[in-house]
Amino acid sequence: MTLEEEIESLKQQRNAVILAHNYTRPEIQDIADFVGDSLELSRKAAECRAPVIVFCGVRFMAETAKILSPESTVLHPNPYSGCPMADMADPDAVAEYREKHPDTLIVAYVNTTAATKTAVDLCCTSGNAEKLIASLPPERKILFLPDANLGANLNAKLNRHMELWPGCCPTHNRIMPEHVLAAKEKHPDALVLVHPECLPAVVRLADRALSTGGMLKFVRESACREFIIGTECGILHRMQKENPDKAFYPLEPAVVCPNMKKITLEDVLFCLRDMTPEIELPEDVRRAAKAPIDRMLKALP
Ligand code: SF4
Structure with missing residues:
Protein backbone atom coordinates (compact mmCIF):
# COMPACT_ATOMS: atom_id res chain seq x y z
CA MET A 1 0.00 0.00 0.00
CA THR A 2 1.23 3.53 -0.71
CA LEU A 3 1.32 6.13 2.04
CA GLU A 4 -1.68 7.82 0.45
CA GLU A 5 -3.67 4.55 0.45
CA GLU A 6 -2.80 3.88 4.09
CA ILE A 7 -3.96 7.39 5.01
CA GLU A 8 -7.21 6.91 3.09
CA SER A 9 -7.91 3.62 4.84
CA LEU A 10 -7.22 5.07 8.31
CA LYS A 11 -9.31 8.12 7.44
CA GLN A 12 -12.29 5.84 6.69
CA GLN A 13 -11.77 3.87 9.91
CA ARG A 14 -11.65 7.05 12.00
CA ASN A 15 -14.45 8.76 10.09
CA ALA A 16 -12.08 11.70 9.74
CA VAL A 17 -11.82 14.66 7.38
CA ILE A 18 -8.51 16.15 6.32
CA LEU A 19 -8.35 19.93 5.92
CA ALA A 20 -5.27 21.55 4.35
CA HIS A 21 -4.19 25.14 3.95
CA ASN A 22 -3.30 26.52 0.51
CA TYR A 23 0.35 26.84 1.63
CA THR A 24 0.92 23.20 2.60
CA ARG A 25 3.01 20.76 0.53
CA PRO A 26 1.39 19.67 -2.77
CA GLU A 27 1.13 16.03 -1.64
CA ILE A 28 -0.76 17.14 1.50
CA GLN A 29 -3.18 19.23 -0.59
CA ASP A 30 -3.73 16.20 -2.82
CA ILE A 31 -4.89 13.93 0.04
CA ALA A 32 -7.07 16.60 1.68
CA ASP A 33 -10.86 16.60 1.56
CA PHE A 34 -10.82 20.37 1.45
CA VAL A 35 -8.10 22.93 0.69
CA GLY A 36 -8.58 26.59 1.53
CA ASP A 37 -7.49 29.66 3.44
CA SER A 38 -7.71 29.90 7.23
CA LEU A 39 -11.27 31.23 7.39
CA GLU A 40 -12.60 28.81 4.77
CA LEU A 41 -11.01 25.92 6.66
CA SER A 42 -12.42 26.99 10.01
CA ARG A 43 -15.87 27.37 8.49
CA LYS A 44 -15.51 23.94 6.93
CA ALA A 45 -14.42 22.51 10.29
CA ALA A 46 -17.51 23.98 11.98
CA GLU A 47 -19.87 22.78 9.23
CA CYS A 48 -18.61 19.26 8.63
CA ARG A 49 -19.28 18.00 12.18
CA ALA A 50 -16.81 15.18 11.65
CA PRO A 51 -15.80 13.30 14.80
CA VAL A 52 -12.14 13.67 13.79
CA ILE A 53 -10.56 16.61 11.95
CA VAL A 54 -6.95 16.38 10.79
CA PHE A 55 -5.88 19.99 10.38
CA CYS A 56 -2.89 20.47 8.08
CA GLY A 57 -1.88 24.07 8.67
CA VAL A 58 -0.07 26.01 11.39
CA ARG A 59 -1.14 25.69 15.01
CA PHE A 60 -3.31 28.81 15.37
CA MET A 61 -5.46 27.52 12.48
CA ALA A 62 -5.96 24.15 14.15
CA GLU A 63 -6.81 26.02 17.36
CA THR A 64 -9.42 28.05 15.47
CA ALA A 65 -10.94 24.80 14.19
CA LYS A 66 -11.14 23.54 17.79
CA ILE A 67 -12.64 26.85 18.97
CA LEU A 68 -15.41 26.52 16.37
CA SER A 69 -15.84 22.73 16.59
CA PRO A 70 -15.47 21.78 20.26
CA GLU A 71 -17.20 18.42 19.75
CA SER A 72 -14.62 17.22 17.23
CA THR A 73 -11.24 15.72 18.02
CA VAL A 74 -8.89 18.10 16.20
CA LEU A 75 -5.54 16.54 15.34
CA HIS A 76 -2.58 18.71 14.37
CA PRO A 77 -0.14 16.36 12.61
CA ASN A 78 3.05 18.28 13.48
CA PRO A 79 3.12 20.21 16.77
CA TYR A 80 6.18 22.17 15.57
CA SER A 81 4.20 23.77 12.77
CA GLY A 82 3.58 27.18 14.36
CA CYS A 83 3.27 30.68 12.96
CA PRO A 84 6.01 33.14 13.98
CA CYS A 169 4.97 37.54 8.49
CA PRO A 170 8.65 36.73 7.90
CA THR A 171 7.72 34.92 4.68
CA HIS A 172 5.77 37.76 3.02
CA ASN A 173 8.17 40.35 4.41
CA ARG A 174 10.85 38.78 2.22
CA ILE A 175 9.21 40.11 -0.95
CA MET A 176 10.86 43.39 -1.99
CA PRO A 177 9.76 46.07 -4.49
CA GLU A 178 12.73 45.16 -6.73
CA HIS A 179 11.35 41.61 -7.01
CA VAL A 180 8.09 43.05 -8.39
CA LEU A 181 9.93 45.26 -10.87
CA ALA A 182 12.13 42.36 -12.07
CA ALA A 183 9.13 39.98 -12.42
CA LYS A 184 7.17 42.60 -14.39
CA GLU A 185 10.08 43.06 -16.77
CA LYS A 186 10.37 39.30 -17.28
CA HIS A 187 6.60 38.75 -17.77
CA PRO A 188 5.22 42.04 -19.16
CA ASP A 189 1.78 40.56 -19.98
CA ALA A 190 1.17 39.10 -16.52
CA LEU A 191 -0.92 40.67 -13.76
CA VAL A 192 0.81 40.98 -10.38
CA LEU A 193 -1.22 39.65 -7.42
CA VAL A 194 0.24 40.02 -3.94
CA HIS A 195 -0.95 39.19 -0.44
CA PRO A 196 -1.76 42.17 1.83
CA GLU A 197 0.78 40.81 4.35
CA CYS A 198 3.44 42.17 1.94
CA LEU A 199 5.22 45.47 2.56
CA PRO A 200 3.17 48.56 1.53
CA ALA A 201 5.86 49.42 -1.06
CA VAL A 202 5.23 46.01 -2.68
CA VAL A 203 1.44 46.37 -2.55
CA ARG A 204 1.69 49.78 -4.26
CA LEU A 205 3.45 48.18 -7.26
CA ALA A 206 0.98 45.29 -7.60
CA ASP A 207 -2.16 45.13 -9.73
CA ARG A 208 -4.15 43.63 -6.84
CA ALA A 209 -3.61 42.82 -3.15
CA LEU A 210 -5.79 39.81 -2.30
CA SER A 211 -6.16 37.07 0.29
CA THR A 212 -5.31 33.57 -0.97
CA GLY A 213 -9.03 32.85 -1.38
CA GLY A 214 -9.39 36.16 -3.26
CA MET A 215 -6.45 35.30 -5.55
CA LEU A 216 -7.89 31.90 -6.44
CA LYS A 217 -11.23 33.48 -7.34
CA PHE A 218 -9.58 36.29 -9.28
CA VAL A 219 -7.41 34.02 -11.47
CA ARG A 220 -10.38 31.72 -12.12
CA GLU A 221 -12.56 34.60 -13.34
CA SER A 222 -9.93 36.77 -15.06
CA ALA A 223 -9.57 36.91 -18.84
CA CYS A 224 -5.82 37.38 -18.34
CA ARG A 225 -3.69 34.26 -19.06
CA GLU A 226 -0.56 35.03 -16.99
CA PHE A 227 -0.10 35.94 -13.35
CA ILE A 228 2.82 36.80 -11.11
CA ILE A 229 1.96 35.51 -7.64
CA GLY A 230 3.32 37.29 -4.56
CA THR A 231 2.48 34.95 -1.73
CA GLU A 232 3.65 31.63 -0.29
CA CYS A 233 4.59 29.38 -3.23
CA GLY A 234 2.36 26.48 -2.10
CA ILE A 235 -0.67 28.18 -3.62
CA LEU A 236 0.77 27.76 -7.13
CA HIS A 237 0.00 24.02 -6.96
CA ARG A 238 -3.73 24.63 -6.56
CA MET A 239 -3.79 27.54 -9.02
CA GLN A 240 -2.14 25.46 -11.73
CA LYS A 241 -4.36 22.45 -10.99
CA GLU A 242 -7.55 24.54 -11.22
CA ASN A 243 -6.40 26.59 -14.23
CA PRO A 244 -4.31 24.32 -16.46
CA ASP A 245 -4.54 26.73 -19.42
CA LYS A 246 -3.08 29.70 -17.50
CA ALA A 247 0.52 30.45 -16.47
CA PHE A 248 1.61 31.33 -12.93
CA TYR A 249 5.02 32.67 -11.94
CA PRO A 250 6.18 33.03 -8.33
CA LEU A 251 7.13 36.62 -7.62
CA GLU A 252 10.11 35.35 -5.69
CA PRO A 253 10.79 31.57 -5.45
CA ALA A 254 12.19 31.93 -1.93
CA VAL A 255 8.74 32.86 -0.56
CA VAL A 256 8.26 29.60 1.30
CA CYS A 257 6.79 29.32 4.79
CA PRO A 258 8.94 26.66 6.47
CA ASN A 259 6.26 26.09 9.10
CA MET A 260 3.54 25.24 6.61
CA LYS A 261 5.90 22.77 4.96
CA LYS A 262 6.65 20.91 8.21
CA ILE A 263 3.57 18.70 7.88
CA THR A 264 4.41 15.57 5.87
CA LEU A 265 2.38 12.56 4.70
CA GLU A 266 4.08 10.50 7.43
CA ASP A 267 2.86 12.99 10.06
CA VAL A 268 -0.71 12.65 8.77
CA LEU A 269 -0.48 8.87 8.76
CA PHE A 270 0.92 8.67 12.31
CA CYS A 271 -1.56 11.16 13.76
CA LEU A 272 -4.49 9.20 12.30
CA ARG A 273 -3.00 5.93 13.56
CA ASP A 274 -2.19 7.18 17.09
CA MET A 275 -4.89 9.90 17.39
CA THR A 276 -2.30 12.39 18.59
CA PRO A 277 -1.15 15.23 18.76
CA GLU A 278 -4.55 16.62 19.63
CA ILE A 279 -5.45 20.29 20.08
CA GLU A 280 -6.85 20.76 23.57
CA LEU A 281 -8.06 24.07 24.96
CA PRO A 282 -9.50 24.76 28.41
CA GLU A 283 -13.21 25.51 27.97
CA ASP A 284 -12.93 29.05 29.44
CA VAL A 285 -10.14 29.89 26.98
CA ARG A 286 -12.07 28.38 24.07
CA ARG A 287 -15.19 30.41 24.89
CA ALA A 288 -13.27 33.66 25.39
CA ALA A 289 -11.32 33.11 22.15
CA LYS A 290 -14.55 32.40 20.27
CA ALA A 291 -16.15 35.75 21.21
CA PRO A 292 -14.07 37.96 18.82
CA ILE A 293 -14.52 35.38 16.02
CA ASP A 294 -18.29 35.37 16.59
CA ARG A 295 -18.33 39.19 16.46
CA MET A 296 -16.53 39.03 13.11
CA LEU A 297 -18.97 36.45 11.73
CA LYS A 298 -21.91 38.48 13.03
CA ALA A 299 -20.62 41.70 11.43
CA LEU A 300 -19.83 39.97 8.11
CA PRO A 301 -21.83 36.76 7.89
S1 SF4 B 1 3.00 32.37 5.77
FE1 SF4 B 1 3.72 31.22 7.56
S2 SF4 B 1 4.68 32.75 8.90
FE2 SF4 B 1 3.44 33.85 7.39
S3 SF4 B 1 1.50 34.20 8.42
FE3 SF4 B 1 1.29 32.31 7.21
S4 SF4 B 1 1.84 30.70 8.65
FE4 SF4 B 1 2.56 32.58 9.57
Missing part, protein backbone atom coordinates in the same frame (compact mmCIF):
# COMPACT_ATOMS: atom_id res chain seq x y z
CA MET A 85 3.73 36.08 13.27
CA ALA A 86 1.02 34.73 15.59
CA ASP A 87 3.66 34.36 18.30
CA MET A 88 4.67 38.04 17.92
CA ALA A 89 1.48 39.11 19.75
CA ASP A 90 2.09 37.74 23.22
CA PRO A 91 -1.22 37.46 25.14
CA ASP A 92 0.20 39.07 28.29
CA ALA A 93 1.54 42.05 26.32
CA VAL A 94 -1.86 42.48 24.62
CA ALA A 95 -3.66 42.27 27.98
CA GLU A 96 -1.25 44.88 29.39
CA TYR A 97 -1.96 47.20 26.42
CA ARG A 98 -5.69 46.73 27.01
CA GLU A 99 -5.36 47.77 30.64
CA LYS A 100 -3.45 50.92 29.69
CA HIS A 101 -5.79 51.82 26.78
CA PRO A 102 -9.31 50.81 27.86
CA ASP A 103 -10.95 52.96 25.15
CA THR A 104 -9.09 51.43 22.23
CA LEU A 105 -10.77 48.72 20.20
CA ILE A 106 -8.37 45.83 19.64
CA VAL A 107 -8.76 44.17 16.25
CA ALA A 108 -6.80 40.98 15.73
CA TYR A 109 -5.97 39.31 12.49
CA VAL A 110 -7.13 35.69 12.79
CA ASN A 111 -3.40 34.78 12.71
CA THR A 112 -3.18 34.91 16.50
CA THR A 113 -3.05 32.21 19.14
CA ALA A 114 -6.18 31.21 21.07
CA ALA A 115 -4.66 32.82 24.19
CA THR A 116 -4.23 36.15 22.38
CA LYS A 117 -7.76 36.00 20.96
CA THR A 118 -9.06 35.99 24.54
CA ALA A 119 -7.60 39.51 25.00
CA VAL A 120 -9.05 41.19 21.87
CA ASP A 121 -12.40 42.61 20.78
CA LEU A 122 -12.74 41.57 17.18
CA CYS A 123 -11.09 39.23 14.69
CA CYS A 124 -10.66 39.65 10.96
CA THR A 125 -9.07 37.76 8.09
CA SER A 126 -7.10 39.07 5.12
CA GLY A 127 -10.24 38.42 3.05
CA ASN A 128 -12.64 40.49 5.16
CA ALA A 129 -10.36 42.99 7.00
CA GLU A 130 -11.11 45.86 4.62
CA LYS A 131 -14.91 45.56 4.95
CA LEU A 132 -14.69 45.02 8.67
CA ILE A 133 -12.44 48.02 9.43
CA ALA A 134 -14.49 50.21 7.07
CA SER A 135 -17.61 49.32 9.07
CA LEU A 136 -16.12 50.67 12.34
CA PRO A 137 -16.83 54.30 13.37
CA PRO A 138 -14.05 56.53 11.94
CA GLU A 139 -13.50 58.31 15.28
CA ARG A 140 -12.90 55.04 17.15
CA LYS A 141 -9.30 54.43 18.27
CA ILE A 142 -8.13 51.04 17.00
CA LEU A 143 -5.11 48.86 17.66
CA PHE A 144 -4.50 46.38 14.85
CA LEU A 145 -2.41 43.29 15.55
CA PRO A 146 -0.16 41.44 14.92
CA ASP A 147 0.64 42.26 11.26
CA ALA A 148 1.92 45.81 10.79
CA ASN A 149 2.08 45.36 6.99
CA LEU A 150 -1.57 44.34 6.69
CA GLY A 151 -2.50 47.15 9.10
CA ALA A 152 -0.51 49.75 7.14
CA ASN A 153 -2.06 48.57 3.85
CA LEU A 154 -5.53 48.91 5.40
CA ASN A 155 -4.71 52.37 6.79
CA ALA A 156 -3.59 53.50 3.32
CA LYS A 157 -6.61 52.05 1.53
CA LEU A 158 -9.23 53.24 4.04
CA ASN A 159 -7.52 56.44 5.14
CA ARG A 160 -7.52 55.26 8.78
CA HIS A 161 -4.96 55.81 11.49
CA MET A 162 -5.01 52.51 13.33
CA GLU A 163 -2.17 51.95 15.74
CA LEU A 164 -0.10 49.00 14.54
CA TRP A 165 1.43 46.20 16.57
CA PRO A 166 5.05 45.64 15.49
CA GLY A 167 4.63 42.16 13.99
CA CYS A 168 4.94 40.75 10.49
